[in-house]
Amino acid sequence: MATEQPVATAAGDQTRIHNIGYRNYDGPRLGRAYARRSLYSQSLRGAYGLGRSAKSKILPMLLFVVMCLPAAIMVAVAVATKANDLPLDYTRYAIVLQAVISLYVASQAPQSVSRDLRFKTVPLYFSRPIETADYVRAKYASLASALFILTAAPLLVLYVGALLAELDFADQTKGFAQGLVSVALLSLLFAGLGLVVASVTPRRGFGIAAVIAVLTITYGAVSTLQAIADVQGSTGAVAWIGLFSPITLIDGVQSAFLGATSAFPGGVGPSNTEGAVYVLVTLGLIAGAYGLLMRRYKKVGL
Amino acid sequence: MDVTVIATESLSKRFPRVTALDRLSVDVGPGVTGLVGANGAGKSTLIKILLGLSPATEGRAEVLGLDVATKGADIRERVGYMPEHDCLPPDVSATEFVVHMARMSGLPPTAARERTADTLRHVGLYEERYRPIGGYSTGMKQRVKLAQALVHDPQLVFLDEPTNGLDPVGRDEMLGLIRRIHTDFGISVLVTSHLLGELERTCDHVVVVDGGKLLRSSSTTDFTQTTTTLAIEVTDTDEHPDGTRAVRDALHARGVTVQDGSGLPGAGHVLLLTASGEETYDLVRDVIADLGLGLVRMEQRRHHISEVFKDSDAERKEAVGHGN
Ligand SMILES: Nc1ncnc2c1ncn2[C@@H]1O[C@H](COP(=O)(O)OP(=O)(O)OP(=O)(O)O)[C@@H](O)[C@H]1O
Ligand SMILES: [Mg+2]
Numbered sequence: 001m002a003t004e005q006p007v008a009t010a011a012g013d014q015t016r017i018h019n020i021g022y023r024n025y026d027g028p029r030l031g032r033a034y035a036r037r038s039l040y041s042q043s044l045r046g047a048y049g050l051g052r053s054a055k056s057k058i059l060p061m062l063l064f065v066v067m068c069l070p071a072a073i074m075v076a077v078a079v080a081t082k083a084n085d086l087p088l089d090y091t092r093y094a095i096v097l098q099a100v101i102s103l104y105v106a107s108q109a110p111q112s113v114s115r116d117l118r119f120k121t122v123p124l125y126f127s128r129p130i131e132t133a134d135y136v137r138a139k140y141a142s143l144a145s146a147l148f149i150l151t152a153a154p155l156l157v158l159y160v161g162a163l164l165a166e167l168d169f170a171d172q173t174k175g176f177a178q179g180l181v182s183v184a185l186l187s188l189l190f191a192g193l194g195l196v197v198a199s200v201t202p203r204r205g206f207g208i209a210a211v212i213a214v215l216t217i218t219y220g221a222v223s224t225l226q227a228i229a230d231v232q233g234s235t236g237a238v239a240w241i242g243l244f245s246p247i248t249l250i251d252g253v254q255s256a257f258l259g260a261t262s263a264f265p266g267g268v269g270p271s272n273t274e275g276a277v278y279v280l281v282t283l284g285l286i287a288g289a290y291g292l293l294m295r296r297y298k299k300v301g302l
Numbered sequence: 303m304d305v306t307v308i309a310t311e312s313l314s315k316r317f318p319r320v321t322a323l324d325r326l327s328v329d330v331g332p333g334v335t336g337l338v339g340a341n342g343a344g345k346s347t348l349i350k351i352l353l354g355l356s357p358a359t360e361g362r363a364e365v366l367g368l369d370v371a372t373k374g375a376d377i378r379e380r381v382g383y384m385p386e387h388d389c390l391p392p393d394v395s396a397t398e399f400v401v402h403m404a405r406m407s408g409l410p411p412t413a414a415r416e417r418t419a420d421t422l423r424h425v426g427l428y429e430e431r432y433r434p435i436g437g438y439s440t441g442m443k444q445r446v447k448l449a450q451a452l453v454h455d456p457q458l459v460f461l462d463e464p465t466n467g468l469d470p471v472g473r474d475e476m477l478g479l480i481r482r483i484h485t486d487f488g489i490s491v492l493v494t495s496h497l498l499g500e501l502e503r504t505c506d507h508v509v510v511v512d513g514g515k516l517l518r519s520s521s522t523t524d525f526t527q528t529t530t531t532l533a534i535e536v537t538d539t540d541e542h543p544d545g546t547r548a549v550r551d552a553l554h555a556r557g558v559t560v561q562d563g564s565g566l567p568g569a570g571h572v573l574l575l576t577a578s579g580e581e582t583y584d585l586v587r588d589v590i591a592d593l594g595l596g597l598v599r600m601e602q603r604r605h606h607i608s609e610v611f612k613d614s615d616a617e618r619k620e621a622v623g624h625g626n
Contacts, residue, residue, distance in 0.1 A: 022420075022424060022486050022487045022488075023420060024455055024487075024488070025409070025413065025417060025454065025455035027409070027410065027413050028408075028410060028413075029379060029407070029408040029409065029454070030408040030409070030410060031379070031408050032375070032408075034405075034408055034410075035405065035406045035407070035408055038402075038405040038406065039406065042402060042405075051398070052393070052394070053393060053434075056393075115391055116391075119388070119389065119390060119391045119392070120385070120387055120388060120389045121389050121390070121391060123383075123385050123389060124383075124385070124389050124403060124406075124450060125406060126355060127353055127355070127378060127382075127383035127385075128378055128379075128403075128406045128407050128408075129375045129376075129378050129379045129407070129408060130406055131375070
């Protein structure tokens with residue numbers, strides 16, 4: 001009795017203080033597809049720090065500038081010297097700047113998925129109409145799009161510059177298109193690998209380190225082995241070893257099918273048959289990454 | 303009850319090593335319903351099944367007339383959920399976070415912003431809503447968690463231990479807010495707690511589970527009448543060297559059964575009796591005043607669920623007998 005009275009009045013006061021008229025919502029509820037699109041655009045913006053703190057804008061923006069700067073310089077040089085070709089092929093650009101791309105994936109994949117895991121926000125998504133597949137697709141598509149923006153923007157700079165320098169239009173357009181296909185594939189592959197690794201750990205720092213390891217250590221190992229194989233004259237092995245790191249995988253695909261010059265030792269990329277294996281492995285990895293993400297989030301549930 | 307908001311039928315959930323829910327059959331109507339049980343009783347498990355996120359091992363359940371096994375997405379569009387654990391990112395503001403969650407529930411951008419502003423105000427967050435959540439007190443965080451569950455104007459909300467970690471004032475404010483979710487917003491509520499005492503005041507109906515089994519489901523008025531136990535301790539005087547005994551005899555004479563408070567602190571000096579409403583308090587007060595004794599304490603002993611249901615088996619059986 002003694003304890004109940006004051007509580008009743010406290011609750012009553014509360015009612016009076018807050019009672020400013022509750023309005024029911026009878027507008028549209030746009031459902032899963034809309035929620036997925038919203039998550040996609042929020043995550044894509046987030047990948048460049050938009051809608052986040054000023055501090056989180058620094059790294060992605062900086063990497064974007066670093067990625068585009070060489071292209072701008074090349075274009076300036078080409079225009080000034082009236083060169084008859086760009087110093088670097090469209091397809092080679094991403095390969096040369098792979099470290100910047102890896103750093104971007106390593107920083108943004110964990111921010112995209114580890115945060116939701118670490119702060120246990122995931123259950124809030126799945127208590128809504130949105131389902132595992134919606135979440136995974138939105139996250140995958142947003143990081144792949146962010147990477148495409150990062151890798152295609154410098155190609156666009158090169159292309160516009162090439163046209164300004166009045167280089168051969170047909171030639172340049174073909175090269176640009178091949179470059180775009182190549183970076184699209186690279187974006188899908190890197191986003192998938194980055195997200196799978198990052199989604200395993202709620203710890204952001206660990207995620208960053210693990211993504212860097214997967215992208216760069218494999219490259220280091222593969223190119224070392226390739227160099228050894230090349231020196232020993234087993235040229236056949238060079239192509240097969242290239243299957244084991246993401247960036248050499250892309251290199252192989254584009255030198256087989258997208259008219260790129262290979263960065264493999266000896267400058268010889270995979271043959272067409274070997275190239276077909278490269279394409280299959282690349283697509284397999286992309287599909288596998290999606291499958292693993294689905295499995296991971298099925299488990300997280302609530 | 304004409305409308306059923308939640309209905310379960312022989313609902314079971316077995317994990318490899320534990321049975322979290324054991325053939326639970328219960329009907330819940332509109333209003334505020336408390337789901338009470340000790341740690342591990344199966345409260346959170348029940349909520350996950352009702353959200354259509356975790357399949358039941360056997361039995362069936364409906365929420366708002368929709369089968370949880372097949373209509374999970376439709377249910378989740380119409381209900382809100384506040385988890386028991388932390389779920390807020392520290393580096394965004396309450397406004398940004400709740401707007402995002404509103405859009406995840408399908409609200410168009412403008413509606414999401416308007417409803418976020420309204421909802422945060424209704425739960426009592428004002429200027430601070432533009433600051434990063436990381437700097438909020440536990441009470442404020444609980445309000446943000448509540449706001450994200452309400453922002454899409456659901457027909458029903460599941461609140462999993464919303465008073466967790468709050469001080470007594472914060473707890474009372476949260477309970478007041480929960481009451482208003484039904485009275486002012488017209489939203490039905492299923493709220494869990496391991497404290498029966500705090501839910502009795504807030505809820506229209508209380509469901510008690512223990513070890514995944516239904517122990518009792520009844521309206522709170524029934525509850526208070528049958529289960530309130532009073533603990534009384536009095537002083538001795540020259541006239542009554544054993545005051546405790548004198549009170550017991552006097553109460554006996556008036557037909558009130560009294561037990562010794564054996565096992566309680568101050569055993570031998572504590573009397574326990576079942577209060578059946580306001581009259582009991584008055585009676586005790588009068589008896590003690592007539593004897594000229596001093597009242598050391600008189601308190602309700604029904605705050606922890608285990609005391610109500612586990613202290614005495616007889617009482618427990620009686621309690622179950624009152625269930626549905
Ligand atoms: N995913 C799971 N796997 C195995 N056992 C589980 C799982 N989830 C819950 N349990 C077990 O089921 C039982 C009921 O758990 P539940 O979380 O529903 O209890 P609760 O009533 O919410 O408890 P609390 O008050 O601690 O939140 C517990 O014994 C718990 O260990
Ligand atoms: Mg629980």
